[in-house]
Amino acid sequence: MTVLPRLTLSALLLGASALTALPLAAETTLTVARSVDADGLDPQKVSTTQSSQVTDLIFDTLVSLDATGAPHPALAESWTISEDNLTYSFTIRQGLTCHDGAAFGPEDVVFTFTRAVAPETMNPRLSQYGPIESVTAEGNVVTVKMTEPYGPFLSYLGSFALPMLCKGSVAADGAFAPIGTGPFSLVEWVRNDHITLKANDAYQGFGQLVENKGRPHIDTLKLVVIPEAVARMAALRSGEVDLAEPSLEEAAMLSGEPGFKIYSADLSGQQVMAAFTWKLPPFDNPEVRRAIGMALDRDAYAAIAYEGLVSPTTCPAAPGLIGVDQEKCAEWGTKYDPDAARAIMEGLGYTPQNPLKIKLSVHALPGFDQMHQMMQQHLAEIGVEAELETREVAAFFDQMSQENQRTEGMPVLWTMGYSGVDSDYMTVMWQQPGFVNMGVGAELDTMLADQRMLTGEARVAKLQEVQKYLLENTYAVPLVSPGWNWLWASTDKIEGFKTGFVASLIFNDVKKID
Amino acid sequence: MLTFVARRLLTAAITILVVVFLAGVLIHLVPGDPITAMLAQSGNASAADIARLTQQYGLDRPVWQQALIYVGNVLQGDLGTTIRGNEPVAPLLLGRLPNTIALAVAGLGTALALGIPMGVIAAVNRGRAADFAVMLIAILGVSIPGFWMGLTFIQVFSLHLGWFPVAGTSARNIVLPALTLGIVHSALVARMTRSALIDILNEDYIRTARARGLREREVLMVHAMRPAMISIVTVVGLVFAHLLGGQVITENVFSWNGIGRLAIQAMLQRDYPLVQGFIVIFATSIVLVTTALDLLYGLLDPRVRRR
Numbered sequence: 001m002t003v004l005p006r007l008t009l010s011a012l013l014l015g016a017s018a019l020t021a022l023p024l025a026a027e028t029t030l031t032v033a034r035s036v037d038a039d040g041l042d043p044q045k046v047s048t049t050q051s052s053q054v055t056d057l058i059f060d061t062l063v064s065l066d067a068t069g070a071p072h073p074a075l076a077e078s079w080t081i082s083e084d085n086l087t088y089s090f091t092i093r094q095g096l097t098c099h100d101g102a103a104f105g106p107e108d109v110v111f112t113f114t115r116a117v118a119p120e121t122m123n124p125r126l127s128q129y130g131p132i133e134s135v136t137a138e139g140n141v142v143t144v145k146m147t148e149p150y151g152p153f154l155s156y157l158g159s160f161a162l163p164m165l166c167k168g169s170v171a172a173d174g175a176f177a178p179i180g181t182g183p184f185s186l187v188e189w190v191r192n193d194h195i196t197l198k199a200n201d202a203y204q205g206f207g208q209l210v211e212n213k214g215r216p217h218i219d220t221l222k223l224v225v226i227p228e229a230v231a232r233m234a235a236l237r238s239g240e241v242d243l244a245e246p247s248l249e250e251a252a253m254l255s256g257e258p259g260f261k262i263y264s265a266d267l268s269g270q271q272v273m274a275a276f277t278w279k280l281p282p283f284d285n286p287e288v289r290r291a292i293g294m295a296l297d298r299d300a301y302a303a304i305a306y307e308g309l310v311s312p313t314t315c316p317a318a319p320g321l322i323g324v325d326q327e328k329c330a331e332w333g334t335k336y337d338p339d340a341a342r343a344i345m346e347g348l349g350y351t352p353q354n355p356l357k358i359k360l361s362v363h364a365l366p367g368f369d370q371m372h373q374m375m376q377q378h379l380a381e382i383g384v385e386a387e388l389e390t391r392e393v394a395a396f397f398d399q400m401s402q403e404n405q406r407t408e409g410m411p412v413l414w415t416m417g418y419s420g421v422d423s424d425y426m427t428v429m430w431q432q433p434g435f436v437n438m439g440v441g442a443e444l445d446t447m448l449a450d451q452r453m454l455t456g457e458a459r460v461a462k463l464q465e466v467q468k469y470l471l472e473n474t475y476a477v478p479l480v481s482p483g484w485n486w487l488w489a490s491t492d493k494i495e496g497f498k499t500g501f502v503a504s505l506i507f508n509d510v511k512k513i514d
Numbered sequence: 515m516l517t518f519v520a521r522r523l524l525t526a527a528i529t530i531l532v533v534v535f536l537a538g539v540l541i542h543l544v545p546g547d548p549i550t551a552m553l554a555q556s557g558n559a560s561a562a563d564i565a566r567l568t569q570q571y572g573l574d575r576p577v578w579q580q581a582l583i584y585v586g587n588v589l590q591g592d593l594g595t596t597i598r599g600n601e602p603v604a605p606l607l608l609g610r611l612p613n614t615i616a617l618a619v620a621g622l623g624t625a626l627a628l629g630i631p632m633g634v635i636a637a638v639n640r641g642r643a644a645d646f647a648v649m650l651i652a653i654l655g656v657s658i659p660g661f662w663m664g665l666t667f668i669q670v671f672s673l674h675l676g677w678f679p680v681a682g683t684s685a686r687n688i689v690l691p692a693l694t695l696g697i698v699h700s701a702l703v704a705r706m707t708r709s710a711l712i713d714i715l716n717e718d719y720i721r722t723a724r725a726r727g728l729r730e731r732e733v734l735m736v737h738a739m740r741p742a743m744i745s746i747v748t749v750v751g752l753v754f755a756h757l758l759g760g761q762v763i764t765e766n767v768f769s770w771n772g773i774g775r776l777a778i779q780a781m782l783q784r785d786y787p788l789v790q791g792f793i794v795i796f797a798t799s800i801v802l803v804t805t806a807l808d809l810l811y812g813l814l815d816p817r818v819r820r821r
Contacts, residue, residue: 040599193771394546
């Protein structure tokens with residue numbers, strides 16, 4: 001062998017060894033600790049936020065909501081609404097691929113709607129689809145006909161509650177496998193332990209809250225379940241997980257600690273409020289309800305009970321939703337004024353020495369406990385003695401269903417939370433019989449029914465009329481927003497994490513930095 | 515012997531059947547409606563949806579009727595489907611049973627490894643400082659709440675020392691929950707070992723063995739421990755049965771994916787079919803363990819067979 005071939009061989013060997021020594025692009029795995037797992041991964045059979053947080057990563061929606069709640073094109077590149085508001089025509093975007101490699105098209109949209117409203121699906125969110133009469137496809141256009149106008153339809157179509165499935169999700173034998181067009185596809189689900197998702201290489205995103213419209217930056221997303229808050233925080237601090245749901249106390253502590261970040265779901269659509277068993281005297285007297293509303297200091301609850309991690313709110317629907325105007329609501333509703341409240345109660349014969357005895361019926365959630373203790377003190381100052389009754393969630397709603405039907409006995413002030421992507425949830429709550437029988441009456445029922453028939457500014461005006469009615473009659477005392485499952489903590493090595501409507505989780509922009 | 519076995523198995527079958535029926539009835543006495551609780555979390559608790567799903571899940575039927583239907587389904591091997599997520603209950607529970615059994619076995623092994631030596635030391639040193647010290651440790655072990663001990667272990671062994679992962683279900687993950695369960699249950703094993711040994715060490719035949727010049731270790735291990743094991747086996751059976759269903763909190767603290775954790779979540783959600791399925795599987799496990807113990811006694815002691 002001459003010198004030249006030897007050199008060449010050496011150079012080749014060196015090159016080869018150098019190539020093998022080059023670091024390959026490392027797979028990025030983001031591990032997220034949640035307190036509870038999804039109930040299922042079929043978006044047409046689940047109802048909890050924790051379930052939809054996962055299905056929202058696998059499936060996309062026809063429309064995408066911006067931070068103001070306005071709908072924009074997503075899987076549907078455009079749409080038209082007939083003049084009578086009964087027919088929606090969606091033009092489905094072409095060139096989209098399902099996780100199983102099949103092309104996504106109008107037939108998938110028809111399949112999604114048909115399955116969603118079929119009785120055998122037992123869809124817990126059926127009513128959010130509205131009064132659908134038929135869904136048909138012609139060419140690239142899907143036509144949805146309603147039996148009557150349904151104003152919130154587009155909002156719900158932009159929420160994680162009504163995503164679009166690919167037909168491949170349901171096998172011939174009826175077995176379900178989550179196959180969508182979303183940013184992640186399912187690798188593995190070990191119920192109550194972990195869900196592993198991988199980035200969808202063919203992803204085309206249209207989310208209004210997302211900057212990265214292509215494949216997510218991270219390769220693998222692992223959602224692990226760690227029920228105990230202390231253990232979740234230990235896992236975050238030890239580096240076992242990158243992102244975790246903190247307790248309220250931990251969040252307050254971490255927010256001032258270097259090396260950690262706290263995220264609050266500002267667009268949660270969540271609302272915490274106080275309500276009355278208004279059929280029970282003296283809560284049937286609007287003046288009494290008004291006095292109690294004036295005794296409740298929402299600013300203090302937000303700052304002290306919730307450690308400043310929520311905002312006081314004045315409207316019966318959550319900030320950011322259609323028709324919600326905090327300034328107008330502040331004018332219509334009660335303002336904190338303990339002196340005026342005390343004067344009203346004294347006029348009715350109630351004093352700290354001769355108090356009105358009521359029950360303060362609640363269920364436990366982070367921040368709620370401290371708020372309820374403060375409420376007790378505030379009520380005592382105006383001559384209302386509130387006996388605190390705490391139940392766990394399921395028993396609480398059962399109890400309130402009964403309390404709201406009673407017409408005699410001790411009156412009850414109760415707190416609750418509600419969430420959604422559209423102020424239409426006031427219909428579910430307040431239209432008779434209403435959520436846990438909290439419906440109010442025919443006048444409000446008509447207003448709530450009317451807002452569903454309208455669109456645009458007319459609907460906004462009607463929704464504000466509803467809120468004005470609820471606030472001026474003090475059926476509801478809005479307190480704070482958001483209020484549950486709304487906090488996240490990460491190390492400062494995580495960038496780009498966001499939350500969307502109803503505390504959805506957005507990982508499209510997430511990067512792990514060294 | 516055959517009659518004895520048949521009688522015990524028949525009793526076990528009847529007990530399980532009664533439990534299945536009671537599980538179907540008693541679950542409805544707990545306040546809270548599963549459909550309202552489910553829909554309240556969906557932002558969609560409309561009265562129409564609640565009524566529709568209540569009817570579709572058969573929850574509008576009288577309780578006795580629901581319970582009888584449930585017994586019929588269980589007899590056909592069908593534990594129903596969950597209300598949350600609409601999944602079959604049996605695979606959901608049975609899939610987690612191996613994890614629960616693994617933790618129960620590991621916890622029991624730890625309890626025996628700690629409890630028996632402690633009991634022996636206490637019995638041999640009865641009334642002395644070692645006896646008091648061991649019993650004090652045992653009482654502390656049983657008095658410290660399991661969840662507190664578990665969280666402390668996480669802080670020390672996972673967060674500060676980094677020896678074990680905080681959460682998960684794997685061979686490495688089993689050490690801390692097994693240690694927690696073992697310490698809590700070792701107290702009972704220690705006390706039972708101590709009292710059984712003290713009784714036996716006062717027997718005439720032990721005195722005779724000592725008089726024959728046998729070494730104390732031989733007296734203890736050969737002549738005293740074997741008869742004491744009958745009492746210890748009783749405790750082992752009960753502790754094991756308890757561990758199968760009673761480790762809910764430990765499973766929760768260490769994120770161990772067993773049926774206990776699933777059950778507590780189902781209970782909070784009022785997911786009746788899942789809770790009922792848990793009760794059936796748990797009760798069946800208890801009945802099978804106690805039946806096996808009965809049969810074992812019958813085998814060891816003929817007097818039991820004649821009763």
